[in-house]
Structures are given as C-alpha cells and as structure tokens.
Amino acid sequence: MAGIRNEIRFILNGADIALTEVAPDATLLDWLRLNRSLRGTKEGCAEGDCGACTVLVGKLAGDGLVYGSVNACIRFMGSLDGTHVVTVEHLRGSGEKLHPVQQAMVDFHGSQCGFCTPGFVMSLYALWMKTPDPSNAAIEKALQGNLCRCTGYEAIMRAAHAISSYGKAARDPLAVERKDITERLKALYDGARVEIGSGKQRLIVPAGVDDLAAVLEKEPGATIVAGSTDVGLWVTKHMRDIPPAIFIGGLDDLRAMSEKDDVITIGAGVTYTEAFDTLSKRIPALGPLVDRIGGEQVRNMGTIGGNIANGSPIGDTPPPLIALGAQLTLCKGKKRRTIPLETFFIAYGKQDRQPGEFVEAVHVPVPAKAAKFAVYKVTKRRDEDITATLGAFYLTLAKDGTVADIRIAYGGMAATPKRATAVEKALIGKAWNEATVEAAMAEYARDFTPITDMRASAEYRALAAKNLLLRFYVETTGTKAPLQVSRSEAA
Amino acid sequence: MTKHVPDLKAQKISGGVASDQRHDSAHKHVSGTAVYIDDMPEPAGTLHGCLGLSTATHATITKMDLVAVRAAPGVVDVLTAKDVPGENDISPTGRHDEPVLADGKVEFYGQPIFCVIAETREQARRAVRLAKVEYEQLPFVTDIGALDPRKDKLVTPPLTLKRGDAAAAIKAAPRRLKGKMRLGGQEHFYLEGHIAMAVPGEDHDVTIYSSTQHPSEVQHMVSHALGIPSNAVTVEIRRMGGGFGGKETQGNQFAALAAIAAKRHHRAVKIRPDRDDDMIATGKRHDFLIDYEVGFDDDGNILGVDFMFAARCGFSSDLSGPVTDRALFHCDNTYFWPAVHAQSAPLYTNTVSNTAFRGFGGPQGMVGAERVIDEVAFALGKDPLEIRKKNFYGASGDKEGDRNITPYHQTVEDNVIQRIIAELEASSNYARRRREISAFNNNSRFIKRGLALTPVKFGISFTATHYNQAGALVHVYTDGSVHLNHGGTEMGQGLYLKVAQVVAEEFQIDLDQVKITATTTGKVPNTSATAASSGSDLNGMAAQNAARQIKDRLTNFASEKYQVPRDQVLFLPNRVRIGNQEIPFGDLVKQAYMARIQLSAAGFYKTPKIHWNRDKGEGRPFYYFAYGASCSEVSVDTLTGEYVVERTDILHETGRSLNRAIDLGQVEGGFIQGMGWLTTEELWWDDKGRLRTHAPSTYKIPLASDRPKIFNVTLADWSEANEPTVHRSKAVGEPPFPLGMSVLHALSDAVASVADHRICPRLDAPATPERVLMAIERLKREAARPA
Known part of the structure; x- marks a missing residue:
C-alpha cells in the first residue's frame, strides 16, 4: 500500500483541486454553490429525482475516460477523488458563443x-x-x-x-482534451488510501478491496457508500450522521464484471450503467428493467451491489436475481463466504451481513437456453418511479409441457424481496396452460399480504401482481398480440 | 454585450409584435447565468431561516420546548407567534384566518409553528429537529368524502349560479341520471421552490427579494406583519423558476418571516425551504367531489343540469372563494345548459390551505361538465363527441340567440368552438381512427386503445373585477434606449418578452433597445398578481399606454420644432419621419431632452366592459373567452392499468399572437401539465392526516417519456380577439391546461371497451394505473352481472 493521503484530488472544469478539509457528508452541489460560487447548478429536490443539479463526472475506466451525468445534490465530495467534474459553466467557457x-x-x-x-x-x-x-x-x-x-x-x-x-x-473540448484530461487524472492516482478528518468526522477512500476489508474491520460501524443514491438521502433528507464514511465507488477491483461458465460476476461497485451492456446482451429481459431504475444520473451512480446491500423491499434488482438463482459473495477481513442471494434478506431492514462485512460481488447465472425468464415492473409513472410491484419469473418446462421448475420472486409485496412459494408449488408438475395459471393465481394470497401506501393500495398490488403471472404465461405461448404498453415508436 | 447599432433603413424593426422571439433570458438559462434569488450574492452576515412544522394534524399546543433548538450550533434566534411585531396574519382576502406562525393551535400536519434563524441553512435545518412540542389532539378531517357539503364548515361563503329551473327541467326530461366524481388536487412542483431574502434598511425599511407572482401582496403582508406602512417595504423579483399559481399567495409566509428576522437582527435573512417542507407546508390545487344530475332527451340534448362542487380547501380560506367560484364559472365548458343550477361548497379540512393553480378551479369545473357529457353518451350508446357537438353554445353569427347565455348570464359573443372542433376532427382523422381502434381492440386481448376529443372554453379576466388593472413605467434615455418596467412578473411564461415586444413596436425600435427590468413595488405600485392568464393583456396594454404618452410628447415636440402638422410625424423602424426628413429615433429623443420634454411615463390600463354581481350570480365577469380542443389516443394494459399516450392532436387559438413561439410553448406545456394532473400526479394522505407525497420520489409529474408519442400542436392561424385586446392577441397561460382532459377521456374510452362501451367507466382522476385497473375490474364485474 502506498500510504495514506490526507486530501482528495480531482479536476473541476479546467482547474486542479486538492481539498484537505472535506466533511464526510459534504455534497458536491453545496460545495459548488457555496464554496465555489458556481451557481448555474441548481437545487430542485436534493434527492436525485429532478435533475436540476446535473453535472458530469468523468472517471477512468480501463484505459478510457468516461463521462456520465450525475446528481450533484446527492453526490458526496469524498467520492470525487480522481475524477473530472464538469459543470454548466464549463460549456460556454469564457467566450460569447454558446455551446x-x-x-x-x-x-x-x-x-x-x-x-x-x-x-x-x-x-x-x-x-x-x-x-x-x-x-x-x-x-x-x-x-x-x-x-x-x-x-x-x-x-x-x-x-x-x-x-x-x-x-x-x-x-467538442471534452473530446479534444480527453487525452490530456486522462493523463492528468492518471497523474492523480497514487494508490494511496485517502483519509480526511478525525474520529467520527472522517471520510475514507480505501486503496483497494483488501484495504477496504482492513478498514472495515477496524470501523465496523462505518457507512459504506457506493453510488450514494440511497445514502445521499439519509443525509439530505433525514439529516443522519454517516461518518465515518467509506467511499467504495471508485475502487477498481469492485468495478469489474466478468463471466465464467455462464455465470456473470458483478462487482459491488459496478453501476447500473456499467452493467447494462452485458446484462441486456446476456439476459435480455434485464435490459428494459435496468432502463427503468431511477433516471440516467442515478444509474450512472447507483450500483447493483448497493441495491442488494441496502435490502430495500422495493429494490428492483433482487427479485430478478433471486429468480435467476444468483449468489452473493460477502467479505470480512480475509474471510469470504458465498450464499444464495435469496437468503441474504432476513427481515425488513435486516440482512445477513455481519458488522465489518461488505458485499463484494453478485454472481448471476445466465438463463438456460430452454428456460423462459421475464421481469415486469409496475409503477405509477412509467419511468424514474419506485416500484409498486415487480415480478420476476424463471420457468423450466419439461418435455411433456409440464412445469419442471419455476422460480417466482417479487418486490414491493412484502418486507423483503420474496419468493412466491405457494404459487410456485401450484405450478410445478402441472401442465403449463391457462387453467393451471388461473389456479395458481389464487395462491398469491398465501404468499403475500401487501401493504397500502402512497404508491399503491394493497388491493391493487395483489391484483396487478397475480396478473403478471398471466402476462408471463401468455408471453410464453409466443403470441404476436401486444402484451404490454410500450414507448417504442408509434405505428 | 456589444452595443446595439440600429438599422436606420430597415423595413421592419426586429422583435416587434407577432414575431417569434426567443425568450429574453434563454441565453442565460442555458448558460446557468440567469440569476434566481438563491443565486444572488448574499450580503455579508446573511442569516438563514428554516420553518418548524407541526407534527399534529389538528391539536392544541400544550408545550413548546425550544431550549435545545436555541442552544444548537449556529442558532441566532427562534421566532414564534409572539415574535410577530404586527399582525400575525397573512390571509390574502382579509378573512384573518391564516397565521404566519400558528399560535397555540395547529390545523394541519406541517403547519409552520416556529422559525429557526441560524448562521447557515444547514444549521437551521438541523436545529429545527431538536424541538419538543407537545399536543393535545383534536378530532380532524382531511377527506371531503366524509363531509356534507350542505352542512359542514366552510372556509368562505359558497356561490350559487342558476338560470332557468334546473330541477323542473331535469324532472321533466325524458331521461335523467345522477352521479359523483372524485377529482384530485395537484402540487405545483415549480422547479425553483419558495424563497425569500430580506435585506434590512434604515428606519423601518426592508427590501425583500421574493419568488412571488404577487409582489404587491408580499409588500402588504410584510407591512402588516411588521406593523409598518407599505412605503417602508420594497419587494423585487426578476424571475421565478416556475410559479403556476403556487407563488400567488404562498410566498407571503417566507417573506414575512425573513423580514421579521432581518429587522430583529439587522442582517439579511434568507429562507429557502427544503423541497419536502415546501410541498408539505404550501397549498396546492383544490381537489373536488362533484355531484351531478342531468336531464336529457333520447337524442342527447341536455335539458337541465345540477352540480354541487365540493372542494377540499384546507384550514383557511386563502383563495378558495374565487377558486371555487371559477369552478362554477366553467361548469358549462363549451356547452349551453338550457337550465342549470350549480353550487359550490368550499369545505374546511385539516389539510394545508389550497390555493391558486393554473386554471384556478376552471379546469375542475370543466372536468365536471365533461363527465356529464360522458354519462349521457354512454346512457344513449353514442360517441361522446356526438353529444359534445350537439350541446355546444350556438356558433357566433348563428341566429340561435338563446343558445349563448352562460349560467352566470354573460352572453357568449366570440364562440369559435364549432370551427375548432371541425378542423381538429379532420386533421386528427378522428372518424377513421375510431374505426381502427375498434378493430384493434377486437384483436387484442390485454391491450386496449381509447380515443377522445375534448373542447375547451376558458374565461379571461380576474373575476374580482378590481384586479383587472395594471401599471407600467417606461423611461426613454437620451441615447434612445428604453427602460421598461411593469407590474407583471416573469415565471417562464415569456411575459417580460411579450411586453417588451409591445413597447418596441410602439416606438418602432428594435427589441434590443428595450431593457427588461425586475418587477419591483418601488416602480409600479398596487399591482395585481400575475395570474388569471392576464399578464400580457393587462401589462402589455399598460406599457403600450406609457409608451404612447411619451410618443405623443415626442410627436408634439417634433411637430412644433420642425413646424409640420402632427400627422406628418411618423415613427418608422428605428427612425422618425418628420415632414420630408428622417432622423434616428435616438436623435429625436436627444433633441426632446434638450427642449426639456419629459421622457418618462407611468402607464395604466383597466379592462373595459366587465362587471360581476356575486350576490345575484349575474354579470359579465369575462372580457372574452379563449378556445381550443385536443384529441388523444391511449393504449391501456388491462392487466395492470399501465398506459401510454400514443398520439395527441391539439388546435388552440391565441388570437393574433404576440409571439407564436412562446404561445406554442405555453400550449404544449399546459397540455402536459394538465395531463399530469389527470393521470399520474396523486396527492396521498395517510390515516394520520399526513401528506405522504411530498417530494419528486413520491409525487410523479410527467417526464419526457410520458409525452404523447406523436404530438401535433397547431395554433389557429385565423384566430383574432373579438375585443380590442393588445394587438388583438388572446391570453394563453391557463386555457391550454384543460386540454389534458382528452387523455382522461381517452383512458375512459379504453376502459369502456372491456364492457363493449355499454357502461360509463366513471373514471376518477387522477387516473393512475391503479384507478384505471380498478375501473376495468368494476366494468368487467358489472358486465358479467345478469341484467
């Protein structure tokens, strides 16, 4: 390890920035507006939902430099180490001419x-x-x-x-200067752990996964921040204290994706955007789902690992990953363990994660060729909305047309992402036809007792959820008639 | 910016009326250099305020322990009701029912009860959470469904409109039916939340930068709250990041508290609530329960209608009186009701006090009218469009003299709805698509399509007649450049630009020569809210009046100096022809200055012809009407209730538009906002009376991907105002908003298809996927039931 550095370093528009005093919960938006008087970037909601604070963050990925839009309001300063931050003021430069x-x-x-x-x-x-x-x-x-x-x-x-x-x-200047900026960013990288502040007012950017494990063993109560699309709101909305905060979004060893024996391994720092290409290619049903998680800015920050680790009952990736039979690797100190993702979710707000332990990667099997896999998300507004109910289905048919196996998992229907075991039981071994499906739809009441809240009533959740099974069934019959409303271009 | 060099040979000025100028601030918007109040450099030592909100829905405050709040880091002061030096009231209509800070009693969850003033915004926000407030709970009511509109408490007197004997007409009608509709409210969701910054001056003086559509009212409220005369208070606003009615009265509270704190501490004070607090503590569009009864004949002619419009007003009156009045003024939409009785019930509830929102009750009235049309159509098995056309007001010019009287006894003199509907029906291929959709639905098991074409007629003028006045201040400087100020405020609608175009046109100088300046109570006094779509109509005329006064003086001066008759002084583009010679505008101005001619004028305008007797329910509240129509097609997933808008066609009239590009933006934006109101925008209170949809994560306004996939918007090129409005243009702020109704009715049409269009879906709004699915389920059940 190359020691400890007590400052974060990044590029803001054209300028090199080095900060030695940064609060763990300081946001990029406040820093831009209050410290730098860059007030072109606005606060509309302070929760990553309106986009008025959108800036670009460029980060090194492999040999390249990739820019993505992000929400400055929920982006912590500590996560910017080694990046290029571009605000609206940079576009026009000093000239009269607009971009x-x-x-x-x-x-x-x-x-x-x-x-x-x-x-x-x-x-x-x-x-x-x-x-x-x-x-x-x-x-x-x-x-x-x-x-x-x-x-x-x-x-x-x-x-x-x-x-x-x-x-x-x-x-464009960002294209023309890309080489130069890349070099400048590379020069910022020194392999050091970043530590700023002391005691509870501390932020840490580990040097790598091993360093993260070491830091967490010492600071089991620390807040692990990957994309901060959830943790950001703990600060801006709930005014919770998060220090010491450990920023893992930039750790290269957590940003890797790989595939072996038809199992895709996604590191805990991989964003939705980074995972999209592989997932939508290898497991096509996941593409449209990922496209409807948050907005582009959230997908550029948020991680699948974080979506799992926070254990939200309305997180969108756990149900399909459970249906696919995904496994989760957790790491504590030098010990690693791999468990079925399904068993990670114990109860509302409670996951199978020990103090000092962190989610390292999730392993997602690619569906078998003969299997049928689908996932459906139901929301009040089509895009950038939190799930009312989400169902994922993984079906294996036997040669005789009966259901050899089916795994069904839902979000938004219980205190955790949850399998519909009674429904599955009603289907397994039966002929895969509409009568079977209708009989199984009656079993939903055994599996789920959804709640009423601002997103949907219990009655609606129950009804829509079981209708998704019918949609899945009809979809597997190869019908040409449309089964979902779609944003594809009008006829 | 480089100095403008006017073209002295131009045939036409650049930027006059009826030209498609870009928004005057567009360059600054895109560059991030347009200054909103939170972007202004703060005076040294600026303090920051944060409101402490009630955590009870209806209660007596038994104890308010603020010791920990006062001791929190950075806290300078904590204001409570007793710290209001003047009157603790910001009721805009003088009903004294809305305290700045609640005093001993709270009437909704989220009502401001104290205000922390601290060195930083962050410190103020954190300190607020340390308050320990104890309550003695009182019974509360948040939902008007539980109330009797005829007996329960009202916040302001109701209105009744009647013409003919509706009860007798309904009774005598061959067919009649009654029903009820629930219609949700709406959060404004201006992207810039409320904000006020108060800067103390000497003596009693205070200047307030307030994100408000009504600077004069902020001025008056601050003066009342401080107990000082209005002349000590100056309110300024250059631009808002959206208003939509949400900043007509709701900014008063923040301004008053900032001013009180600024005077107490002799430091500037800024209050910018967090988005969640903004949504919890400020009013919204009124939601309604509409009871209706209609009598009609077998052909679909409506013979009599009776409406009860019950509104959730919240704990105080605010603008609920005029809002519920306007619902009644629009319960006819474009239809002639031969006999009508309509009544409002502005009900008291333990919710935030509802307020103005684009359309101001009008859209709610129109939705009620359209529900009645739907009911009649389904009862007769006819296309709703056929029923609509059958019941329109008589076309202007028709000899149908008795088919043009409104429920408030105003004669409709400018009706163009027949022409608009005919043109839109043709351009949208309504009939052909009706057949295609029917065929599609027959072949699609789960996805059903729906189509609807709905009309709009919107009354223009404040119904409070005295608001229909405006002032402007125009200076011409010796270099020929012009300084323009008026009482209207800019919230994105392009008002400043339109008024500047009017002034440029009047002087015949390029638009660049007219400097747009921030609205301030110090320049133009006693202004009306920029509301009721009246901004350009009123302020455009006032500014024109000011310019004409100066022009008149210049003409007299030139006529005398050059010894030519007045009619030989002509203002040509950037120059003035005086007899046989032409001189640059700036030269004439300079000469006039040397001759001691006054080059500044205060302009004034009041809308003619209008009057209104509320007690009798009779008069001419509106100077004219604006018309439009939209046709929407949707696809609905009958398994989940999810839907998309496949296509929308709009034809809308804005008279001889001052700026068609700006007007087009108003129509497109108004439609989408109206669609949002009726589809995904849902306000949801829990059983404790807490609003749980108080941020964009839970309250869903339309996105780019909610737009109709095909969106054809046309401004009627033949339109011109019947009355001598400013350059014969028509107002455009609110009228397009109810165009969103076509989406609700298209959804209703798609829902109806599951029962073969035999049962009226009675689809309530907002028609979320949940409401759509539940309506589908109900229709399936009813269709399956043996007759």
Whole structure:
C-alpha cells in the first residue's frame, strides 16, 4: 500500500483541486454553490429525482475516460477523488458563443422558466457526446432524470435532435482534451488510501478491496457508500450522521464484471450503467428493467451491489436475481463466504451481513437456453418511479409441457424481496396452460399480504401482481398480440 | 454585450409584435447565468431561516420546548407567534384566518409553528429537529368524502349560479341520471421552490427579494406583519423558476418571516425551504367531489343540469372563494345548459390551505361538465363527441340567440368552438381512427386503445373585477434606449418578452433597445398578481399606454420644432419621419431632452366592459373567452392499468399572437401539465392526516417519456380577439391546461371497451394505473352481472 493521503484530488472544469478539509457528508452541489460560487447548478429536490443539479463526472475506466451525468445534490465530495467534474459553466467557457447544446436549446425554445435548464443542458451534453444523432427513445432515456414543469418537453426534444447541426461532438473540448484530461487524472492516482478528518468526522477512500476489508474491520460501524443514491438521502433528507464514511465507488477491483461458465460476476461497485451492456446482451429481459431504475444520473451512480446491500423491499434488482438463482459473495477481513442471494434478506431492514462485512460481488447465472425468464415492473409513472410491484419469473418446462421448475420472486409485496412459494408449488408438475395459471393465481394470497401506501393500495398490488403471472404465461405461448404498453415508436 | 447599432433603413424593426422571439433570458438559462434569488450574492452576515412544522394534524399546543433548538450550533434566534411585531396574519382576502406562525393551535400536519434563524441553512435545518412540542389532539378531517357539503364548515361563503329551473327541467326530461366524481388536487412542483431574502434598511425599511407572482401582496403582508406602512417595504423579483399559481399567495409566509428576522437582527435573512417542507407546508390545487344530475332527451340534448362542487380547501380560506367560484364559472365548458343550477361548497379540512393553480378551479369545473357529457353518451350508446357537438353554445353569427347565455348570464359573443372542433376532427382523422381502434381492440386481448376529443372554453379576466388593472413605467434615455418596467412578473411564461415586444413596436425600435427590468413595488405600485392568464393583456396594454404618452410628447415636440402638422410625424423602424426628413429615433429623443420634454411615463390600463354581481350570480365577469380542443389516443394494459399516450392532436387559438413561439410553448406545456394532473400526479394522505407525497420520489409529474408519442400542436392561424385586446392577441397561460382532459377521456374510452362501451367507466382522476385497473375490474364485474 502506498500510504495514506490526507486530501482528495480531482479536476473541476479546467482547474486542479486538492481539498484537505472535506466533511464526510459534504455534497458536491453545496460545495459548488457555496464554496465555489458556481451557481448555474441548481437545487430542485436534493434527492436525485429532478435533475436540476446535473453535472458530469468523468472517471477512468480501463484505459478510457468516461463521462456520465450525475446528481450533484446527492453526490458526496469524498467520492470525487480522481475524477473530472464538469459543470454548466464549463460549456460556454469564457467566450460569447454558446455551446451547440446551449444554442440548440435557445433556438428551439427549450427553456421557459429556465431553472431546470442547466440540468437539461448537462444531460443532453452527456448524451450528445455518446450519441450525436440520438433517437427519440435515446433522448427520453437520457432525460428520465430531468423534470421540467413548463415546456412539456416537446421543445427540448426538438433541441436535442438539432444539436449536431450546431457542432460536431468529436470537436467538442471534452473530446479534444480527453487525452490530456486522462493523463492528468492518471497523474492523480497514487494508490494511496485517502483519509480526511478525525474520529467520527472522517471520510475514507480505501486503496483497494483488501484495504477496504482492513478498514472495515477496524470501523465496523462505518457507512459504506457506493453510488450514494440511497445514502445521499439519509443525509439530505433525514439529516443522519454517516461518518465515518467509506467511499467504495471508485475502487477498481469492485468495478469489474466478468463471466465464467455462464455465470456473470458483478462487482459491488459496478453501476447500473456499467452493467447494462452485458446484462441486456446476456439476459435480455434485464435490459428494459435496468432502463427503468431511477433516471440516467442515478444509474450512472447507483450500483447493483448497493441495491442488494441496502435490502430495500422495493429494490428492483433482487427479485430478478433471486429468480435467476444468483449468489452473493460477502467479505470480512480475509474471510469470504458465498450464499444464495435469496437468503441474504432476513427481515425488513435486516440482512445477513455481519458488522465489518461488505458485499463484494453478485454472481448471476445466465438463463438456460430452454428456460423462459421475464421481469415486469409496475409503477405509477412509467419511468424514474419506485416500484409498486415487480415480478420476476424463471420457468423450466419439461418435455411433456409440464412445469419442471419455476422460480417466482417479487418486490414491493412484502418486507423483503420474496419468493412466491405457494404459487410456485401450484405450478410445478402441472401442465403449463391457462387453467393451471388461473389456479395458481389464487395462491398469491398465501404468499403475500401487501401493504397500502402512497404508491399503491394493497388491493391493487395483489391484483396487478397475480396478473403478471398471466402476462408471463401468455408471453410464453409466443403470441404476436401486444402484451404490454410500450414507448417504442408509434405505428 | 456589444452595443446595439440600429438599422436606420430597415423595413421592419426586429422583435416587434407577432414575431417569434426567443425568450429574453434563454441565453442565460442555458448558460446557468440567469440569476434566481438563491443565486444572488448574499450580503455579508446573511442569516438563514428554516420553518418548524407541526407534527399534529389538528391539536392544541400544550408545550413548546425550544431550549435545545436555541442552544444548537449556529442558532441566532427562534421566532414564534409572539415574535410577530404586527399582525400575525397573512390571509390574502382579509378573512384573518391564516397565521404566519400558528399560535397555540395547529390545523394541519406541517403547519409552520416556529422559525429557526441560524448562521447557515444547514444549521437551521438541523436545529429545527431538536424541538419538543407537545399536543393535545383534536378530532380532524382531511377527506371531503366524509363531509356534507350542505352542512359542514366552510372556509368562505359558497356561490350559487342558476338560470332557468334546473330541477323542473331535469324532472321533466325524458331521461335523467345522477352521479359523483372524485377529482384530485395537484402540487405545483415549480422547479425553483419558495424563497425569500430580506435585506434590512434604515428606519423601518426592508427590501425583500421574493419568488412571488404577487409582489404587491408580499409588500402588504410584510407591512402588516411588521406593523409598518407599505412605503417602508420594497419587494423585487426578476424571475421565478416556475410559479403556476403556487407563488400567488404562498410566498407571503417566507417573506414575512425573513423580514421579521432581518429587522430583529439587522442582517439579511434568507429562507429557502427544503423541497419536502415546501410541498408539505404550501397549498396546492383544490381537489373536488362533484355531484351531478342531468336531464336529457333520447337524442342527447341536455335539458337541465345540477352540480354541487365540493372542494377540499384546507384550514383557511386563502383563495378558495374565487377558486371555487371559477369552478362554477366553467361548469358549462363549451356547452349551453338550457337550465342549470350549480353550487359550490368550499369545505374546511385539516389539510394545508389550497390555493391558486393554473386554471384556478376552471379546469375542475370543466372536468365536471365533461363527465356529464360522458354519462349521457354512454346512457344513449353514442360517441361522446356526438353529444359534445350537439350541446355546444350556438356558433357566433348563428341566429340561435338563446343558445349563448352562460349560467352566470354573460352572453357568449366570440364562440369559435364549432370551427375548432371541425378542423381538429379532420386533421386528427378522428372518424377513421375510431374505426381502427375498434378493430384493434377486437384483436387484442390485454391491450386496449381509447380515443377522445375534448373542447375547451376558458374565461379571461380576474373575476374580482378590481384586479383587472395594471401599471407600467417606461423611461426613454437620451441615447434612445428604453427602460421598461411593469407590474407583471416573469415565471417562464415569456411575459417580460411579450411586453417588451409591445413597447418596441410602439416606438418602432428594435427589441434590443428595450431593457427588461425586475418587477419591483418601488416602480409600479398596487399591482395585481400575475395570474388569471392576464399578464400580457393587462401589462402589455399598460406599457403600450406609457409608451404612447411619451410618443405623443415626442410627436408634439417634433411637430412644433420642425413646424409640420402632427400627422406628418411618423415613427418608422428605428427612425422618425418628420415632414420630408428622417432622423434616428435616438436623435429625436436627444433633441426632446434638450427642449426639456419629459421622457418618462407611468402607464395604466383597466379592462373595459366587465362587471360581476356575486350576490345575484349575474354579470359579465369575462372580457372574452379563449378556445381550443385536443384529441388523444391511449393504449391501456388491462392487466395492470399501465398506459401510454400514443398520439395527441391539439388546435388552440391565441388570437393574433404576440409571439407564436412562446404561445406554442405555453400550449404544449399546459397540455402536459394538465395531463399530469389527470393521470399520474396523486396527492396521498395517510390515516394520520399526513401528506405522504411530498417530494419528486413520491409525487410523479410527467417526464419526457410520458409525452404523447406523436404530438401535433397547431395554433389557429385565423384566430383574432373579438375585443380590442393588445394587438388583438388572446391570453394563453391557463386555457391550454384543460386540454389534458382528452387523455382522461381517452383512458375512459379504453376502459369502456372491456364492457363493449355499454357502461360509463366513471373514471376518477387522477387516473393512475391503479384507478384505471380498478375501473376495468368494476366494468368487467358489472358486465358479467345478469341484467
């Protein structure tokens, strides 16, 4: 280990920044606005849901430098070590001339009150760098995390389509300077553990996984922060103390994804965005699901590991991963153990994780060729909404058309992500037909007693949940008729 | 910015009226340089406030222990009701029912009871949580479903509108039915939350930067709360990050508290509530229970209607009187009710006091009218559009003299709904798609499509007649540049730009020569709220009036100096023709200055023709009406109730638009906001009376991916105002909002398909996937029941 460093270092727009005094719960948004007087980045909700605070964070990935939109309001300063932070002030630079994204937004009347606008500009900027000529669907996806209350979005969509007529993404400063910034970021990397502050007011960025294990053994009560899309709200909304905070989102050894023997291993620091390509290719049913978790900014920060570790009953990845038969590796000190993911969730707010232990990776089997796998998320609003009910189904049929095996898991229906064992029992060994399915739908009442809350009533959850089984059944019959409403382009 | 060089040979000025100018702040919006109040540099030593909110729904406060709060790091002061030096009241209508800080009694969960003032915002927020407040609980009611609109407590007197004998007409009608509709409220969700920064001055003086649509009211409330005259209080607002009615009265509280603290400590004080506090502690759109009874004939002619509009007003009156009045004013929408009786019930509830929201009760009234149309259509097995067309007001110019009187006895003189509907029906291919959808539904087991075309007529003017006035202040400087100020506020709607276009047009100078300035009570006094869609109509006319006064003086001056008749002084683009010579506008201004001509004027306007007698329920509350219509198609998943909007076509009229680009944005944005209200935006209180949808994580406004997949919006190019409005334009703020009704009715149509369109879905709003699915289930059950 290369020792301990007592400062975080990153690049803000063009400037090198080194901070020796940073609170563990200091947010990027407050720092930009209060310490740097960069007030183009706005606070709309302080919970990562409106996008008014969107900035870009560039981080090294492999040999490259990847920029993603993030919510500055729930992004902690400690997580920025070794990154490039780009705010709306950077686009125009010192010149009079607007950036192509900005000029398109002006010319197509994309702003009215203007408060959400810098956030939209940043989200569109991130999209344009990756996809200079995006489809409607791509723009909508990039803007899932940006709320506008004035325009109805139509003008913003028109602007988004026009950006490339104002300039070439390849000639954008962030593209032209990428090599230089990459070198500067690499130069910041020294393999050291970062520690700032003392006692409870301490933030730690471990040097690697082994270092993380060592730190956690000493600080079993510390808060592990990966993407901070959940922990961020503990601070901004609940004013909870999180120190000492250990930031693991930048640890290379946790950011790896690999596949062996049809099992995909996802490190605990892998974001939804980073996991998307592999998952949607290898397990296609997961693609549309990941696309509906949070908004783009949240997917660029949030991790599947965190989604599991926090044990929320409405976390979206555990049910499908349970249905797929995923395993979880936990690490404490030098000891590792691997358990079925399903057994990790013990009760509401209680997981099978010891003090000082952390989630290292999840191992997800790719569905067998003959198996049928689906996952359906039901929400009040289609995108960027928290689940009312979510069902995942993994079906193996025997040669005679009976159900050899089926694993069904739900979110939003109980205090933890949970299997529908009674429903499964009613299906296994039976002929896979509508009569069987209808009989099994009556078994949901044995498995689940959902609650009523602001997202849905108990009655709705119960009804929609069992209807998902019917949808799954009909889908497996290979029907051509549409089974779900969709955002794909209209006929 | 470089100095503007006017083109002295131009055929036309740049940026006059009827040109599609970009928003005056667009460059700053996209660059992050547009300054909102939280972005202003704070005076040294600025303190920060945070409100302490009630954790009881209806209770007497028995003990308020704030010792730990006062001792918390950075805390400078804690204000309670007794610290309000003047009157502890911010009731906007003078009913004295809304304290700045609750005094001994709380009437909703989240009511402000104290205010922490600390060195930083973070410290103030943390300190608030240390309060120990004890309550003696009282019985509470949050849902109006539990109330009797005829007997229970009201926050303000109800209104009754009647024409003819509705009861007799319904009784005599060949067919009649009655029903009830539940219609949800709506959170404004302006992206910039409430904020006020008060800067103390000498003597009693205080300047407040307030995110408000109504600076004069903030001024008055602050002066009352401080017990000082209005002339000591100056309120300024350059721009808001959205308002939508949510900043018409709701900013008063934050401004008053910031001002009180600023005067106590001789330091600037800023209060910016967290989003959750903002959503919990400030009012929303009124939700309604609408009881209706209708009599009609077998052809679908409606003969008589009776409505009861019961509204959840919350614990105080705020603007609930005029809001519920406006619901009644719009219970006809575009329809002639031959006999009508409509009554409001502004009910007291232990919830936050509901307030203005784009449409101001009007959309709620119209939704009631459209439900009645749906009921009649289903009862007769006809397409609702057919029933709509049958019951429209007589087209203007028709000889149907008795089919154009509203329930409030105003004659509709400018009706264009027939033309709008005919054009939209054709451009949206309504009839063909109706057949296609029917075929689609027959072949699709779970996904069902629905289609609906709904009309809009919206009354323009404040129904409180005295609000229909405006002032402006225009200065012309010796270099020919112009300084413009008026009483309207900018919340994104492009008002500043439109008024500037009017002034540029008047002087015939390029728009760049007109400097837009922040609204301030020190320049234009006694202004009305920027509300009721009236911003351009009122302030545009007032500014035009000011410009004309100056122009008149310049004309007289030129006529005298150059010895030509007045009619030979012509204002051409950037220049003035005086007899046979042309001189730059700036040169004439300079000469006038040297001759000691006054180059500043205060303009004024009051809307003509309008009057309203509330006791009789008769008058002409509206100067004119604005019309539009929308047609939406949806797909519904009958297994989950989830849906998408496949296509929406809109035809809307804005008169001879001052700026069609701005108006188009208002129509598109208004539609989406209206759609959100009726679909996914749900306010949800738990059984303890707590609002649980108080952040964007739980309250879902539309996203880009909720837009109709195909969205065709057209402004009627033939439209012009009947009355001499500013350049014959029409108001555009609120009228497009109820266009969102077509989505609710398309959903209803899709739901109806599961019972072969034989049963009225009675789909309540917001039509969340849950409500849609439950309506589907009910229809399936009813259809299966033996007749």
